[in-house]
Amino acid sequence: MNYNLNKYTGKEHKTSNYTAFRNLLQLITHEKKNLVVALLAILVNSTLNLLGPFLIGYTIDHYVQHKQYHGVLVFSGILLCMYLVALFTSFFQTKLMGGVGQRTLFTLRNAIFSKIQQLPVAFFNQNKAGDLISRVNNDTDKLNQFFSQSLMQFVGNIVTMIGAGVFLLIINYKIGIAALAPALLILVFTRILSPWIKRKNAANMKTVGGMSAEIQESLSNFKVIVAFNRRDYFRKRFNEANEKNYTTALGAGLANNIFLPFYAMCASIAQLLVLTGGIYLISQGEFSIGLLVSYLAYATYFYNPLRQLATLWANFQVAMAGWDRISEILALETDLVTVPAAAGHHTSSALLEFKNVHFGYPEGREILHNINLSLEKGKTYALVGPTGGGKTTTASLIARLYDPTQGTVLLNGKDIRGYDADERSMMIGFILQEPFLFTGTVKENILYGNPMYKDYSNEQLTEVIREANLEKLLAIFEEGLETKVASGGDGVSLGQKQLIAFMRAVLRKPDLLILDEATANIDTVTEQLLGEILGKLPASTTRVIIAHRLNTIENANEIFFVNSGEVARAGSLENAMEKLLHGVRMS
Ligand SMILES: Nc1ncnc2c1ncn2[C@@H]1O[C@H](COP(=O)(O)OP(=O)(O)OP(=O)(O)O)[C@@H](O)[C@H]1O
Structure with missing residues (x-):
């Protein structure tokens, strides 16, 4: 059986995002209770944040414009309380998901390590120790980061986006559509670029593995290196591995951040459309200043999470690339299994x-x-x-x-x-x-x-x-x-x-x-x-x-x-x- 893990590269690209996401979620199904509580916390957080612009717009139209400062104070107090509760829920879910991430990391590292222990000598002949160490240490940590930092933000941002989108369409569907139109561009852009981002990250992880393998090889053979004065040779080899890693890291960094300027531009276009449309409607007497303020805030509430989703999406691609590398090991089975004694079993001296x-x-x-x-x-x-x-x-x-x-x-x-x-x-x-x-x-x-x-x-x-x-x-x-x-x-x-x-x-x-x-x-x-x-x-x-x-x-x-x-x-x-x-x- 061929156990060379680096022969498996490319296979991971066949997995769809949806399947990969489901596979990732399966890793934390046993954390159901924590996930539900964290989900509730993030929902409360998003809802409270979403109510903010509406209340601000309401306060402007009903109290600021009529100089009723008592009402302004009351609503300021309500908003402050809401933001405090939002802060608490955010902290609470961060703590919960941090635990989920660390426990997943713990379980995964144990699973990979014990899988490696079960594999036959042929596996170790065909793979470099440094690359395996990198898979156990670095790639698992990418999943931890995804679960502890990104997953709930992902959910929270989607809820906030949907909420903001609904508000935008309800308040005035014409400006709403104009405000949301640039998001379609983002959707298409994301779909096209996702496989490329994942590939870039997989390539980067591979070079991290390669660099670990170089370090491991030179450290375990340092006596030979010193005796043969081959320091320059190994320095050169490490330099090459490091350079490869540098190049792939630049590529992955670019891929992971490529969405950001594009998202920012779409958000600005949306703001501009809302402002132009809003001012026009105010001049026609169909819109109020308070509503325009709410509207601008909701446009921001729609595009900010979308922008964050770009980073989170990149994190997801990184986690998937890591998961691919990890699952390559987990999917391996030793071919030295114990088989039932064959029928030809005979007594022999x-x-x-x-x-x-x-x-x-x-x-x-x-x-x-x-x-x-x-x-x-x-x-x-x-x-x-x-x-x-x-x-x-x-x-x-x-x-x-x-x-x-x-x-x-x-x-x-x-x-x-x-x-x-x-x-x-x-x-x-x-x-x-x-x-x-x-x-x-x-x-x-x-x-x-x-x-x-x-x-x-x-x-x-x-x-x-x-x-x-x-x-x-x-x-x-x-x-x-x-x-x-x-x-x-x-x-x-x-x-x-x-x-x-x-x-x-x-x-x-x-x-x-x-x-x-x-x-x-x-x-x-x-x-x-x-x-x-x-x-x-x-x-x-x-x-x-x-x-x-x-x-x-x-x-x-x-x-x-x-x-x-x-x-x-x-x-x-x-x-x-x-x-x-x-x-x-x-x-
Ligand atoms: N892990 C391996 N992967 C691929 N080829 C191998 C591996 N180990 C040994 N070989 C090849 O198998 C052949 C036999 O090697 P083996 O180690 O059995 O020889 P040996 O008689 O024990 O030699 P020595 O006296 O040097 O120990 C050699 O040609 C060697 O290159």
């Missing part, structure tokens, strides 16, 4: 078997062709072969980091896909070529993902370690179990990292233990010690050792030579050596 297995990485050539092999319980197997020959790939299929493109892998006679991830990872221990350690202590790292000793005290764990013959390895660490390990394993040597990974795998007591170049950075004496520990594993444990240093596999019961898409029995160590020296290389 072999712990693990490959039956006509083919495998290739997505969009790559086939790495393994029609492999058949069988690993017996309690035996030690070695995989040797040239660099890039396919040893790690074979081991990854044994541990089900990937599924074969054709054929079946059987574990204990049952399709390996029939085991759930917990069962499988307890049965198969994999010491990777590049062991990764987490920030914490040696203890936390060796107990990682191991429920058996989760609540053990240091004393109990030391006893377990002694029973597993690992105490000499632990003694290499100055502070034993409590030795601190920094993020990614900095602060401990590469060899020490491999020892921690070794202890982590052995303590899980797997049925099958895979060591992929697991001793490549370990001194000969310690390596012998590891050999002894491996020798003392329970008699039923099967070991698969990948090694370039052939002395480490002297004791293997069987040696497989992995190259050119084949996994062939090599027979003796000498044979394997001969193949290695004179064989045809794949890479």
Whole structure:
């Protein structure tokens, strides 16, 4: 399955605004109560604001023109109260929707993070960490901003606009129509430009992701960069990413603000039409000054929210572009699902078997062709072969980091896909070529993902370690179990990292233990010690050792030579050596 998220660009443009809006709303359906209260608050707010111009016009015609200042004072008081209540409702809905936005952000981030955790290794091969971080952090925040700041303003502005439009048409339908006509232009303009605005914002988010990916790559490889003095190269690459982001941000900024001057112009034209028409009607005795003041205010009340809607519409396009990027992740499903055991399930003396297995990485050539092999319980197997020959790939299929493109892998006679991830990872221990350690202590790292000793005290764990013959390895660490390990394993040597990974795998007591170049950075004496520990594993444990240093596999019961898409029995160590020296290389 192809997990490359950046292949999905363009798909989002097919979603209509209406569908996207409905999808966005579905994210907050569980907030129904808060939404209803916020909606009521915004309705009250808009209604109070809408009544203002009418009361002002009324006051002018009935009290100001007749110099009845008592009435003016009374209506001023009423207006003040109305504006205070409007202020309170506005504050209240802002608070409510702020909560809705933050909770949505919280839920979305959790959902994306746990989805990412469920996805298979192929997903991580095909996507850059920086881009994923940007999706989890930045894109979700765009939705938060939409829900907390824009959604209710959106509703409020629409209510105010409709209210103002109704007042304009009721007071005098001829001037009303003239006042509203320029809005049609806005409608057409908005419709035409919306897809373009969304595209501009999607492009901008993509470049933010690209920039994060550059930062992540250079930060995680800073040692290589310093050692090879490649700072300029990475500076240049970052500069390019930054420049792309700058260009797309300018484009998105322009797109997001392009409505504003056009809206302002339409609003001014409307005011001009109202003023001309109003003065003409006053001269004909059909209109009063108070009504004209109300009218001008309603025209403003119609066009101001419309102008704000332009910004809000742009926010909506930004949120939709963000949602597209987020939903691309949420829509992904792992193809490493647990499937019911196939009918062909048979009992077998072999712990693990490959039956006509083919495998290739997505969009790559086939790495393994029609492999058949069988690993017996309690035996030690070695995989040797040239660099890039396919040893790690074979081991990854044994541990089900990937599924074969054709054929079946059987574990204990049952399709390996029939085991759930917990069962499988307890049965198969994999010491990777590049062991990764987490920030914490040696203890936390060796107990990682191991429920058996989760609540053990240091004393109990030391006893377990002694029973597993690992105490000499632990003694290499100055502070034993409590030795601190920094993020990614900095602060401990590469060899020490491999020892921690070794202890982590052995303590899980797997049925099958895979060591992929697991001793490549370990001194000969310690390596012998590891050999002894491996020798003392329970008699039923099967070991698969990948090694370039052939002395480490002297004791293997069987040696497989992995190259050119084949996994062939090599027979003796000498044979394997001969193949290695004179064989045809794949890479
Ligand atoms: N994640 C990946 N995506 C695409 N191709 C890959 C990936 N990992 C490995 N390959 C390709 O698969 C082939 C086999 O690689 P593999 O890592 O299995 O070789 P190996 O025998 O373990 O090599 P080494 O001895 O260097 O560890 C190589 O040509 C490599 O380029």
